[in-house]
Amino acid sequence: MKNKGSIIILSGPSGAGKNTVFDELVKKSDNIVQTVSVTTRNPRVGERDGVDYYFVSVEKFEELIEKDSFIEYVKYGDNYYGTLKSEIDRLTADGKTVILVIEVNGAANIKKCIPESTSVFIVPPSVEELRNRIVSRGQNTESEVESRISIALNEMTYKDNYDYCVVNDDLETCVNNIFEIINSI
Numbered sequence: 001m002k003n004k005g006s007i008i009i010l011s012g013p014s015g016a017g018k019n020t021v022f023d024e025l026v027k028k029s030d031n032i033v034q035t036v037s038v039t040t041r042n043p044r045v046g047e048r049d050g051v052d053y054y055f056v057s058v059e060k061f062e063e064l065i066e067k068d069s070f071i072e073y074v075k076y077g078d079n080y081y082g083t084l085k086s087e088i089d090r091l092t093a094d095g096k097t098v099i100l101v102i103e104v105n106g107a108a109n110i111k112k113c114i115p116e117s118t119s120v121f122i123v124p125p126s127v128e129e130l131r132n133r134i135v136s137r138g139q140n141t142e143s144e145v146e147s148r149i150s151i152a153l154n155e156m157t158y159k160d161n162y163d164y165c166v167v168n169d170d171l172e173t174c175v176n177n178i179f180e181i182i183n184s185i
C-alpha cells in the first residue's frame with residue numbers, strides 16, 4: 001500500500017488567480033493533482049465536463065447532497081459547488097499531493113474535516129487588479145461581475161484563518177513560494 005497523499009487547500013477570492021497558479025504547479029510535478037468539483041453552473045467556453053468540473057443539474061446536485069456524497073459543498077452566487085468524498089479518497093489513496101481549488105467557506109469546512117490538510121490563501125496584489133481580472137474574463141454579465149467583486153471583497157477578510165498567505169503579484173514567484181510550501185510538508 002502506498003503512503004496516503006497530502007491535501008492542500010488552495011483558496012482565495014475570485015480573481016486571485018487560483019486556477020492559473022494551480023496550472024503552473026502541475027507543470028512542476030507529476031505528483032500534483034486536483035480534485036474535480038461538481039457544479040450546477042454552465043460550462044464556460046473551453047471548459048470540459050469531467051476535467052474542469054462535473055457539470056450537473058440542480059436536481060442531480062441535490063440528489064448527491066441527499067446521498068451524503070460531498071465532503072463539503074456551498075452555494076456561491078446562484079450556483080452550487082461541491083467536493084466529492086470519492087474524489088479525495090481516490091486521489092489520496094494513490095500517494096498524490098491532492099489540491100483543492102475552492103472558495104473560503106469550503107476551505108474552512110475541509111480544514112475542519114481534515115485538520116492535517118494545509119491551507120494556502122492566494123491574495124491578489126490589489127483590489128483594482130482583482131476587479132480587472134474578474135472583468136477581463138469577459139464571461140460574466142455586468143451584474144455577475146459586480147456580485148463576484150462584492151463576494152471577493154468579503155472573501156479577503158478570511159485570510160487570517162489560513163496556514164499560509166501568498167501574494168499573487170508576480171505569478172512565477174507566487175507559484176515557487178507555494179511549491180516550496182508543498183515540498184516542506
Ligand code: 5GP
Pocket residue numbers: 012013014018037038041072073074076081082083101102103104105106107
Ligand atoms: P468558478 O465559477 O469561477 O469556476 O468558481 C467560483 C468559485 O467556486 C471559485 O472560488 C472556485 O474556486 C470555487 N469552487 C470551485 N469548486 C468548488 C468546490 O468544490 N467547493 C467549494 N467550496 N468551492 C469551489
